[in-house]
Amino acid sequence: MPTDRDYYEVLGVDRDADDRAIKKAFRGLARSLHPDVSSEPDAEARFREVTEAYEVLSSSETRALYDRYGHAGLRSGGFTPTQFDIGGLGDLFAAFFGDDLFGGMRGGSSRRGADVAAEVEIELVEAASGATVQVPFEVAVACARCGGDGVEPGTTPVRCDRCGGSGRLQQVSRSVFGEFVRTAGCPTCSGRGVIVEHPCSECDGAGRTVERRPVDVDVPAGIHDGQRIRLSGKGHAGAQGGRAGDAYVLVHVKPDPRFVREGNDIYSQVDLTIVQAALGLTVAVETLDGPTELEIEPGAQPGEVRVLRGKGMPVLQGFGRGDHRVLVNVSVPRRLNDEQRRLLEAFDAASDEHTYRHDESFFEKLKSAFR
Ligand SMILES: [Zn+2]
Numbered sequence: 001m002p003t004d005r006d007y008y009e010v011l012g013v014d015r016d017a018d019d020r021a022i023k024k025a026f027r028g029l030a031r032s033l034h035p036d037v038s039s040e041p042d043a044e045a046r047f048r049e050v051t052e053a054y055e056v057l058s059s060s061e062t063r064a065l066y067d068r069y070g071h072a073g074l075r076s077g078g079f080t081p082t083q084f085d086i087g088g089l090g091d092l093f094a095a096f097f098g099d100d101l102f103g104g105m106r107g108g109s110s111r112r113g114a115d116v117a118a119e120v121e122i123e124l125v126e127a128a129s130g131a132t133v134q135v136p137f138e139v140a141v142a143c144a145r146c147g148g149d150g151v152e153p154g155t156t157p158v159r160c161d162r163c164g165g166s167g168r169l170q171q172v173s174r175s176v177f178g179e180f181v182r183t184a185g186c187p188t189c190s191g192r193g194v195i196v197e198h199p200c201s202e203c204d205g206a207g208r209t210v211e212r213r214p215v216d217v218d219v220p221a222g223i224h225d226g227q228r229i230r231l232s233g234k235g236h237a238g239a240q241g242g243r244a245g246d247a248y249v250l251v252h253v254k255p256d257p258r259f260v261r262e263g264n265d266i267y268s269q270v271d272l273t274i275v276q277a278a279l280g281l282t283v284a285v286e287t288l289d290g291p292t293e294l295e296i297e298p299g300a301q302p303g304e305v306r307v308l309r310g311k312g313m314p315v316l317q318g319f320g321r322g323d324h325r326v327l328v329n330v331s332v333p334r335r336l337n338d339e340q341r342r343l344l345e346a347f348d349a350a351s352d353e354h355t356y357r358h359d360e361s362f363f364e365k366l367k368s369a370f371r
Protein backbone atom coordinates (compact mmCIF):
# COMPACT_ATOMS: atom_id res chain seq x y z
CA MET A 1 0.00 0.00 0.00
CA PRO A 2 1.80 3.18 -1.18
CA THR A 3 1.94 6.06 1.27
CA ASP A 4 0.06 9.38 0.83
CA ARG A 5 2.60 11.31 2.86
CA ASP A 6 5.01 13.79 1.36
CA TYR A 7 8.19 11.95 0.47
CA TYR A 8 10.46 14.82 1.52
CA GLU A 9 8.70 14.95 4.86
CA VAL A 10 9.01 11.16 5.24
CA LEU A 11 12.78 11.38 4.78
CA GLY A 12 13.02 14.65 6.70
CA VAL A 13 14.89 16.50 3.93
CA ASP A 14 14.41 19.83 2.14
CA ARG A 15 12.84 19.89 -1.31
CA ASP A 16 16.16 21.00 -2.82
CA ALA A 17 18.19 18.31 -1.04
CA ASP A 18 20.86 16.73 -3.24
CA ASP A 19 21.34 13.00 -3.81
CA ARG A 20 23.89 12.72 -1.06
CA ALA A 21 21.62 14.31 1.54
CA ILE A 22 18.74 12.07 0.47
CA LYS A 23 20.85 8.94 0.71
CA LYS A 24 22.22 10.01 4.07
CA ALA A 25 18.73 10.62 5.47
CA PHE A 26 17.50 7.29 4.13
CA ARG A 27 20.45 5.44 5.55
CA GLY A 28 19.90 6.88 9.00
CA LEU A 29 16.16 6.14 9.00
CA ALA A 30 16.60 2.65 7.57
CA ARG A 31 19.07 1.83 10.29
CA SER A 32 16.74 2.85 13.09
CA LEU A 33 13.49 1.55 11.57
CA HIS A 34 14.53 -1.85 10.30
CA PRO A 35 12.23 -4.35 12.06
CA ASP A 36 15.25 -6.37 13.18
CA VAL A 37 16.49 -3.36 15.10
CA SER A 38 13.42 -1.38 16.12
CA SER A 39 10.91 -2.52 18.69
CA GLU A 40 8.33 0.09 17.60
CA PRO A 41 5.10 -1.67 16.62
CA ASP A 42 4.80 0.22 13.32
CA ALA A 43 8.49 -0.05 12.45
CA GLU A 44 7.92 -2.25 9.41
CA ALA A 45 5.23 0.04 7.95
CA ARG A 46 7.44 3.09 8.48
CA PHE A 47 10.43 1.28 7.06
CA ARG A 48 8.47 0.51 3.90
CA GLU A 49 7.32 4.14 3.71
CA VAL A 50 10.89 5.43 4.04
CA THR A 51 12.11 2.96 1.40
CA GLU A 52 9.31 4.02 -0.96
CA ALA A 53 10.21 7.69 -0.47
CA TYR A 54 13.85 6.92 -1.18
CA GLU A 55 12.97 4.87 -4.24
CA VAL A 56 11.12 7.85 -5.74
CA LEU A 57 13.52 10.62 -4.72
CA SER A 58 16.74 8.76 -5.59
CA SER A 59 15.82 8.53 -9.26
CA SER A 60 15.88 11.84 -11.17
CA GLU A 61 13.05 10.62 -13.41
CA THR A 62 10.54 9.73 -10.66
CA ARG A 63 11.65 12.64 -8.50
CA ALA A 64 10.91 15.13 -11.30
CA LEU A 65 7.53 13.49 -11.86
CA TYR A 66 6.74 13.70 -8.17
CA ASP A 67 7.95 17.30 -7.84
CA ARG A 68 5.68 18.40 -10.68
CA TYR A 69 2.56 16.28 -10.18
CA GLY A 70 2.85 14.70 -6.73
CA HIS A 71 1.54 11.23 -5.94
CA ALA A 72 -1.04 11.45 -8.73
CA GLY A 73 1.72 12.09 -11.23
CA LEU A 74 3.58 8.99 -10.15
CA ARG A 75 0.47 6.87 -10.37
CA SER A 76 -0.42 8.01 -13.86
CA GLY A 77 3.23 7.57 -14.81
CA GLY A 78 2.84 3.91 -13.91
CA PHE A 79 5.02 3.98 -10.80
CA THR A 80 4.42 1.41 -8.06
CA PRO A 81 6.80 0.92 -5.16
CA THR A 82 8.89 -2.24 -5.42
CA GLN A 83 7.57 -5.08 -3.35
CA PHE A 84 10.23 -6.68 -1.23
CA ASP A 85 10.64 -9.16 1.54
CA ILE A 86 12.07 -7.43 4.58
CA GLY A 87 13.47 -10.69 5.91
CA GLY A 88 15.90 -10.93 3.02
CA LEU A 89 17.09 -7.34 3.07
CA GLY A 90 20.12 -7.74 5.28
CA ASP A 91 22.40 -8.87 2.44
CA LEU A 92 21.11 -6.18 0.12
CA PHE A 93 21.79 -3.49 2.66
CA ALA A 94 25.30 -4.73 3.15
CA ALA A 95 26.01 -4.44 -0.57
CA PHE A 96 24.13 -1.16 -0.97
CA PHE A 97 25.67 0.71 1.93
CA GLY A 98 29.01 -1.03 1.82
CA ASP A 99 28.74 -2.36 5.34
CA ASP A 100 26.85 -4.93 7.29
CA LEU A 101 23.99 -2.84 8.57
CA PHE A 102 22.33 -5.56 10.55
CA GLY A 103 25.28 -7.84 10.94
CA GLY A 104 24.91 -10.61 13.44
CA MET A 105 21.29 -9.88 14.18
CA ARG A 106 19.88 -12.81 12.26
CA GLY A 107 20.65 -16.23 13.60
CA GLY A 108 20.24 -18.21 10.39
CA SER A 109 17.19 -20.44 10.55
CA SER A 110 17.40 -21.01 14.32
CA ARG A 111 14.63 -19.63 16.46
CA ARG A 112 14.64 -18.61 20.10
CA GLY A 113 12.32 -20.65 22.31
CA ALA A 114 9.20 -19.10 23.79
CA ASP A 115 9.00 -17.66 27.30
CA VAL A 116 7.06 -19.48 29.99
CA ALA A 117 5.33 -18.11 33.06
CA ALA A 118 4.42 -19.55 36.44
CA GLU A 119 3.07 -18.22 39.71
CA VAL A 120 4.18 -18.95 43.23
CA GLU A 121 2.88 -17.89 46.64
CA ILE A 122 5.18 -17.35 49.60
CA GLU A 123 4.73 -16.26 53.21
CA LEU A 124 5.66 -12.76 54.31
CA VAL A 125 8.41 -14.15 56.56
CA GLU A 126 9.83 -15.99 53.53
CA ALA A 127 9.79 -12.74 51.60
CA ALA A 128 11.71 -11.21 54.52
CA SER A 129 14.41 -13.87 54.70
CA GLY A 130 14.52 -14.82 51.01
CA ALA A 131 13.60 -18.36 50.05
CA THR A 132 14.18 -21.10 47.54
CA VAL A 133 10.86 -22.35 46.20
CA GLN A 134 10.11 -25.11 43.75
CA VAL A 135 8.12 -23.83 40.80
CA PRO A 136 6.56 -26.35 38.41
CA PHE A 137 7.09 -25.25 34.82
CA GLU A 138 5.78 -26.91 31.70
CA VAL A 139 8.56 -26.49 29.21
CA ALA A 140 9.36 -27.83 25.79
CA VAL A 141 12.61 -29.75 25.97
CA ALA A 142 14.65 -31.56 23.36
CA CYS A 143 13.02 -34.95 22.69
CA ALA A 144 14.88 -37.73 24.48
CA ARG A 145 13.97 -40.38 21.87
CA CYS A 146 15.36 -38.62 18.79
CA GLY A 147 17.79 -36.25 20.47
CA GLY A 148 15.93 -33.26 19.04
CA ASP A 149 16.31 -33.91 15.30
CA GLY A 150 12.78 -35.33 14.94
CA VAL A 151 13.96 -38.48 13.15
CA GLU A 152 12.73 -41.89 14.30
CA PRO A 153 15.76 -43.80 15.59
CA GLY A 154 16.87 -46.49 13.12
CA THR A 155 15.63 -44.58 10.07
CA THR A 156 17.54 -42.22 7.84
CA PRO A 157 16.16 -39.05 6.30
CA VAL A 158 16.50 -38.70 2.51
CA ARG A 159 18.30 -35.91 0.75
CA CYS A 160 16.11 -33.02 -0.41
CA ASP A 161 15.95 -32.96 -4.23
CA ARG A 162 14.99 -29.32 -4.52
CA CYS A 163 18.11 -27.92 -2.87
CA GLY A 164 20.37 -30.90 -3.44
CA GLY A 165 20.84 -31.33 0.26
CA SER A 166 22.36 -27.92 0.91
CA GLY A 167 19.20 -26.53 2.53
CA ARG A 168 19.72 -23.28 0.62
CA LEU A 169 18.24 -21.97 -2.62
CA GLN A 170 19.58 -19.17 -4.77
CA GLN A 171 16.99 -16.54 -5.49
CA VAL A 172 17.09 -13.42 -7.57
CA SER A 173 15.67 -10.53 -5.62
CA ARG A 174 14.66 -7.22 -7.14
CA SER A 175 14.36 -4.08 -5.05
CA VAL A 176 15.12 -0.37 -5.02
CA PHE A 177 18.69 -1.36 -4.33
CA GLY A 178 19.02 -3.25 -7.57
CA GLU A 179 18.95 -6.93 -8.47
CA PHE A 180 20.71 -9.26 -6.15
CA VAL A 181 21.18 -12.95 -6.04
CA ARG A 182 20.71 -14.14 -2.54
CA THR A 183 20.49 -17.48 -0.88
CA ALA A 184 17.45 -18.38 1.18
CA GLY A 185 16.38 -21.40 3.17
CA CYS A 186 14.85 -24.16 1.03
CA PRO A 187 11.07 -24.19 1.66
CA THR A 188 10.70 -27.89 0.82
CA CYS A 189 12.99 -29.10 3.60
CA SER A 190 12.83 -25.95 5.80
CA GLY A 191 16.52 -25.43 5.28
CA ARG A 192 17.51 -28.83 6.66
CA GLY A 193 18.66 -30.35 3.38
CA VAL A 194 16.84 -33.60 4.14
CA ILE A 195 13.25 -34.85 4.13
CA VAL A 196 12.21 -36.85 7.19
CA GLU A 197 10.03 -39.73 5.97
CA HIS A 198 9.78 -41.39 9.37
CA PRO A 199 9.24 -38.73 12.02
CA CYS A 200 10.05 -39.60 15.62
CA SER A 201 7.09 -41.38 17.22
CA GLU A 202 7.61 -39.61 20.54
CA CYS A 203 7.57 -35.99 19.37
CA ASP A 204 5.91 -36.40 15.93
CA GLY A 205 9.00 -35.00 14.31
CA ALA A 206 8.93 -31.73 16.22
CA GLY A 207 12.12 -32.60 18.06
CA ARG A 208 10.67 -31.25 21.27
CA THR A 209 8.40 -32.62 23.97
CA VAL A 210 6.59 -30.93 26.83
CA GLU A 211 7.91 -31.77 30.24
CA ARG A 212 6.70 -30.72 33.65
CA ARG A 213 9.91 -29.64 35.25
CA PRO A 214 10.18 -28.25 38.75
CA VAL A 215 12.68 -25.44 38.89
CA ASP A 216 14.24 -24.20 42.11
CA VAL A 217 13.75 -20.47 42.18
CA ASP A 218 15.67 -18.22 44.52
CA VAL A 219 13.28 -15.55 45.74
CA PRO A 220 15.36 -12.58 46.87
CA ALA A 221 14.79 -11.13 50.34
CA GLY A 222 12.57 -8.07 50.30
CA ILE A 223 10.47 -9.04 47.27
CA HIS A 224 7.10 -7.34 46.99
CA ASP A 225 3.76 -8.91 46.14
CA GLY A 226 3.22 -8.96 42.36
CA GLN A 227 6.87 -8.77 41.34
CA ARG A 228 8.29 -11.08 38.70
CA ILE A 229 11.54 -13.00 38.66
CA ARG A 230 13.14 -13.66 35.29
CA LEU A 231 15.06 -16.88 34.81
CA SER A 232 17.17 -16.48 31.74
CA GLY A 233 17.23 -19.53 29.46
CA LYS A 234 14.77 -21.54 31.57
CA GLY A 235 11.91 -21.27 29.06
CA HIS A 236 11.09 -23.44 26.07
CA ALA A 237 13.89 -24.97 24.07
CA GLY A 238 14.63 -23.15 20.84
CA ALA A 239 14.04 -24.65 17.40
CA GLN A 240 16.94 -25.84 15.28
CA GLY A 241 19.54 -24.96 17.86
CA GLY A 242 18.06 -21.58 18.82
CA ARG A 243 18.57 -20.53 22.40
CA ALA A 244 15.95 -21.29 25.02
CA GLY A 245 13.38 -18.68 26.06
CA ASP A 246 13.11 -17.17 29.51
CA ALA A 247 10.90 -18.17 32.43
CA TYR A 248 8.98 -15.59 34.44
CA VAL A 249 7.81 -16.30 37.96
CA LEU A 250 5.07 -14.08 39.35
CA VAL A 251 5.50 -13.94 43.12
CA HIS A 252 2.53 -13.47 45.44
CA VAL A 253 3.34 -12.58 49.03
CA LYS A 254 0.60 -13.82 51.37
CA PRO A 255 -0.54 -11.26 53.92
CA ASP A 256 0.48 -12.16 57.47
CA PRO A 257 -2.36 -11.54 59.97
CA ARG A 258 0.17 -10.35 62.57
CA PHE A 259 1.71 -7.63 60.44
CA VAL A 260 0.92 -4.84 58.04
CA ARG A 261 3.59 -4.16 55.45
CA GLU A 262 4.05 -0.63 54.24
CA GLY A 263 6.94 -0.50 51.78
CA ASN A 264 9.87 -1.87 53.76
CA ASP A 265 8.33 -1.05 57.15
CA ILE A 266 6.29 -3.46 59.25
CA TYR A 267 3.49 -2.43 61.61
CA SER A 268 2.04 -4.48 64.41
CA GLN A 269 0.00 -3.79 67.51
CA VAL A 270 0.45 -4.62 71.18
CA ASP A 271 -2.68 -4.75 73.36
CA LEU A 272 -2.33 -3.53 76.96
CA THR A 273 -4.89 -3.30 79.72
CA ILE A 274 -5.24 0.09 81.41
CA VAL A 275 -3.39 -1.38 84.39
CA GLN A 276 -0.48 -2.68 82.27
CA ALA A 277 -0.27 0.64 80.46
CA ALA A 278 -0.23 2.54 83.78
CA LEU A 279 2.23 0.29 85.58
CA GLY A 280 4.50 -0.68 82.68
CA LEU A 281 5.76 -4.18 81.89
CA THR A 282 7.83 -6.26 79.50
CA VAL A 283 5.79 -7.80 76.68
CA ALA A 284 6.64 -10.33 74.02
CA VAL A 285 6.03 -8.99 70.50
CA GLU A 286 6.18 -10.93 67.25
CA THR A 287 8.66 -9.72 64.64
CA LEU A 288 9.77 -11.10 61.29
CA ASP A 289 12.76 -12.58 63.13
CA GLY A 290 10.60 -14.26 65.77
CA PRO A 291 9.40 -13.08 69.19
CA THR A 292 11.31 -10.34 70.95
CA GLU A 293 10.85 -8.59 74.30
CA LEU A 294 9.67 -5.02 74.39
CA GLU A 295 9.93 -2.83 77.47
CA ILE A 296 6.80 -0.76 78.09
CA GLU A 297 7.45 2.20 80.40
CA PRO A 298 4.83 3.04 83.05
CA GLY A 299 2.27 5.48 81.65
CA ALA A 300 2.19 4.14 78.08
CA GLN A 301 -0.48 5.90 76.05
CA PRO A 302 -2.78 4.44 73.38
CA GLY A 303 -1.45 5.29 69.92
CA GLU A 304 2.13 5.47 71.08
CA VAL A 305 4.61 3.88 68.69
CA ARG A 306 7.70 1.92 69.63
CA VAL A 307 10.17 1.66 66.79
CA LEU A 308 12.28 -1.47 66.44
CA ARG A 309 14.98 -0.13 64.12
CA GLY A 310 16.10 -2.41 61.33
CA LYS A 311 13.50 -5.07 62.15
CA GLY A 312 11.37 -4.45 59.06
CA MET A 313 11.64 -5.91 55.56
CA PRO A 314 15.01 -6.07 53.82
CA VAL A 315 15.49 -3.59 51.01
CA LEU A 316 15.19 -5.54 47.74
CA GLN A 317 18.58 -5.64 46.03
CA GLY A 318 19.83 -3.01 48.45
CA PHE A 319 21.27 -2.67 51.89
CA GLY A 320 19.66 -2.57 55.29
CA ARG A 321 16.10 -3.13 56.41
CA GLY A 322 13.06 -1.05 57.17
CA ASP A 323 11.74 -0.54 60.70
CA HIS A 324 9.19 -2.43 62.69
CA ARG A 325 6.72 -0.04 64.36
CA VAL A 326 4.72 -1.35 67.26
CA LEU A 327 1.49 0.55 67.94
CA VAL A 328 0.39 0.58 71.57
CA ASN A 329 -3.30 -0.14 72.05
CA VAL A 330 -4.87 0.22 75.50
CA SER A 331 -8.06 -1.69 76.28
CA VAL A 332 -10.55 -0.06 78.57
CA PRO A 333 -12.67 -2.50 80.67
CA ARG A 334 -16.17 -2.90 79.28
CA ARG A 335 -17.80 -4.74 82.20
CA LEU A 336 -17.08 -4.05 85.85
CA ASN A 337 -18.30 -5.96 88.88
CA ASP A 338 -19.14 -4.11 92.06
CA GLU A 339 -15.70 -4.44 93.56
CA GLN A 340 -13.91 -3.27 90.44
CA ARG A 341 -16.20 -0.28 90.22
CA ARG A 342 -15.54 0.59 93.87
CA LEU A 343 -11.74 0.30 93.37
CA LEU A 344 -11.78 2.50 90.29
CA GLU A 345 -13.89 5.10 92.05
CA ALA A 346 -11.45 5.05 94.98
CA PHE A 347 -8.60 5.41 92.47
CA ASP A 348 -10.33 8.32 90.84
CA ALA A 349 -10.87 10.00 94.21
CA ALA A 350 -7.14 9.67 94.90
CA SER A 351 -6.20 11.21 91.53
CA ASP A 352 -5.47 14.82 90.64
CA GLU A 353 -4.36 16.70 87.48
CA HIS A 354 -0.81 15.32 87.80
CA THR A 355 -2.10 11.76 87.44
CA TYR A 356 -3.10 12.32 83.80
CA ARG A 357 -0.56 14.99 82.81
CA HIS A 358 0.78 14.37 79.32
CA ASP A 359 2.90 16.23 76.80
CA GLU A 360 1.53 15.05 73.49
CA SER A 361 -2.01 14.27 72.55
CA PHE A 362 -3.13 10.82 71.47
CA PHE A 363 -3.96 12.17 68.04
CA GLU A 364 -0.47 13.62 67.55
CA LYS A 365 1.04 10.25 68.39
CA LEU A 366 -1.25 8.42 66.04
CA LYS A 367 -0.24 10.76 63.28
CA SER A 368 3.46 10.25 64.04
CA ALA A 369 2.96 6.49 63.72
CA PHE A 370 2.24 6.84 60.01
CA ARG A 371 4.99 9.32 59.26
ZN1 LIG B 1 11.54 -37.11 19.01
Ligand SMILES: [Zn+2]
Nearest residue numbers: 160163186189
Ligand atom coordinates in the same frame (compact mmCIF):
# COMPACT_ATOMS: atom_id res chain seq x y z
ZN1 LIG C 1 15.67 -28.61 0.43
